[in-house]
Amino acid sequence: MSSVHYAFDGGAARITLADPQRGNPLDPAMAAALLHAVRRARADDARVVVLRGQGRAFSFGGDVGAFAAAEDPEQLVDDLAETLHRAVSDLHRMNAVVVSVVHGTAAGAGVPLAAAADVVLAGASARFTLAYTKIGLSPDGGSSLLTASLGLHRALHLALLNPVLTAEQAHAAGLVAEVHPDDELDAAVERVVAQLLAGSRTAQVAAKRLLRDVALPGAEGALRRETLSIRAAAAGPDGREGVAAFVAKRSARFPSSGG
Numbered sequence: 001m002s003s004v005h006y007a008f009d010g011g012a013a014r015i016t017l018a019d020p021q022r023g024n025p026l027d028p029a030m031a032a033a034l035l036h037a038v039r040r041a042r043a044d045d046a047r048v049v050v051l052r053g054q055g056r057a058f059s060f061g062g063d064v065g066a067f068a069a070a071e072d073p074e075q076l077v078d079d080l081a082e083t084l085h086r087a088v089s090d091l092h093r094m095n096a097v098v099v100s101v102v103h104g105t106a107a108g109a110g111v112p113l114a115a116a117a118d119v120v121l122a123g124a125s126a127r128f129t130l131a132y133t134k135i136g137l138s139p140d141g142g143s144s145l146l147t148a149s150l151g152l153h154r155a156l157h158l159a160l161l162n163p164v165l166t167a168e169q170a171h172a173a174g175l176v177a178e179v180h181p182d183d184e185l186d187a188a189v190e191r192v193v194a195q196l197l198a199g200s201r202t203a204q205v206a207a208k209r210l211l212r213d214v215a216l217p218g219a220e221g222a223l224r225r226e227t228l229s230i231r232a233a234a235a236g237p238d239g240r241e242g243v244a245a246f247v248a249k250r251s252a253r254f255p256s257s258g259g
Contacts, residue, residue: 004033006040011197012048013041020055026109027063031083038090048196052101061108068247074235081140081230085223088142091116095205097196101189102126109141116142118208123182126167130158136242136254137233140226148215149174
């Protein structure tokens, strides 16, 4: 079965990360399936795209276990980042309003993937953390673009100190548009979808393009720089140590820190 489910009805495409037992980790197969689903939505001329995760989490981010097991982690990470970044870029550019729905955990690349949407809705249980530098890797998935939503110093705080933001904290920081009780989240999503479908598509697409062009004029270059950076980090001693420590559930001893 595909790790990403796709459905289209009444102008709305629904894309669901569907590996709930593992927390919807972004491995090469899921990234490829996500890109395929996004491009199906574009081919279906969807007016609204709803992106969410199945089960207890939106996404735990990159599959660190796969990084550890790879014969060539640099190549695996490069391929994964490139595929994920194509999906993020398509979400940014498509003639549809993208709505992400976050409940439970969004970690690592799960955070910028959720933020690739035009409207981010969260349940009260949602938690957001980047956590890349905890394992010796640099952020990818569009993490550097979070500066447009959060401002430079909030984004640096997330990237360098790896706090876990609650849904309300993410809302206050500008990452999340609306927070709802978990048992009311689905109803809120449907209200937003219905409102968007009832509105002027021409005006919505124009608004999306105008605001995104100002906020993220260098998005494509930023995504490419992220790929190059995380590829180098995955091949380096800190990245290898961080991934090994994560898998072994021990504290990392990064060579660059004298550990």
